[in-house]
Amino acid sequence: MGRESGQATIELVAALPAIVLAGLIALQLGLAGYSMTLADGAAEAGALAIAGGRPSAAAARDALPGWAASAAEVSVHGGNVAVTLRPPSPIPFLADRLATTSTAFARSAAP
Numbered sequence: 587m588g589r590e591s592g593q594a595t596i597e598l599v600a601a602l603p604a605i606v607l608a609g610l611i612a613l614q615l616g617l618a619g620y621s622m623t624l625a626d627g628a629a630e631a632g633a634l635a636i637a638g639g640r641p642s643a644a645a646a647r648d649a650l651p652g653w654a655a656s657a658a659e660v661s662v663h664g665g666n667v668a669v670t671l672r673p674p675s676p677i678p679f680l681a682d683r684l685a686t687t688s689t690a691f692a693r694s695a696a697p
Contacts, residue, residue: 614675618684621673624654625688632660632667633690642667665691 632646646660646669659670668689675681 610676614673614680614684617673617675618686621654621671621684622686622688624650625658625669625671625686628654628658628660628669628671629667629688629690632662632669633665633692636662636665636667636694637692639694665693667691 628646628649631649632642635642635645642662643660646667647655647658650658650671653674654671657672657674661668661670666689668687670685670687672681672685675684
C-alpha cells in the first residue's frame with residue numbers, strides 16, 4: 587500500500603504543471619471574452635451619446651470599469667465609435683494579441 591501511494595504522489599507532481607497551465611489558459615480566455623463584452627457595451631454607450639448630442643468618447647470611457655478604462659482606446663470618426671480593449675494578462679504580449687475592438691454607429695442628433 588505504501589508504494590502505491592508514493593506512485594500517486596509522483597504522478598500528481600508530474601501532472602501539476604499541466605493542470606496549472608490549463609487553468610491559466612481557461613482564465614485568460616475568460617478574461618478575453620469579458621473584455622469583448624465590455625468593449626461592446628462601451629462602443630454602444632458612445633454611439634448612444636452621439637445620438638443624444640453628448641461627447642461620445644467620454645461616454646464610452648464612463649461605461650467601462652476602472653481597470654478597463656485605463657486599458658481602452660476610444661476613437662470616434664463621424665458617427666462611428668470604436669473601442670479597443672486589452673484584457674488583463676500576466677504576459678503583456680499575450681494581452682496585445684488578445685485585444686478586441688468593438689464598433690457602433692449612430693447618427694447625430696438633429697440641432
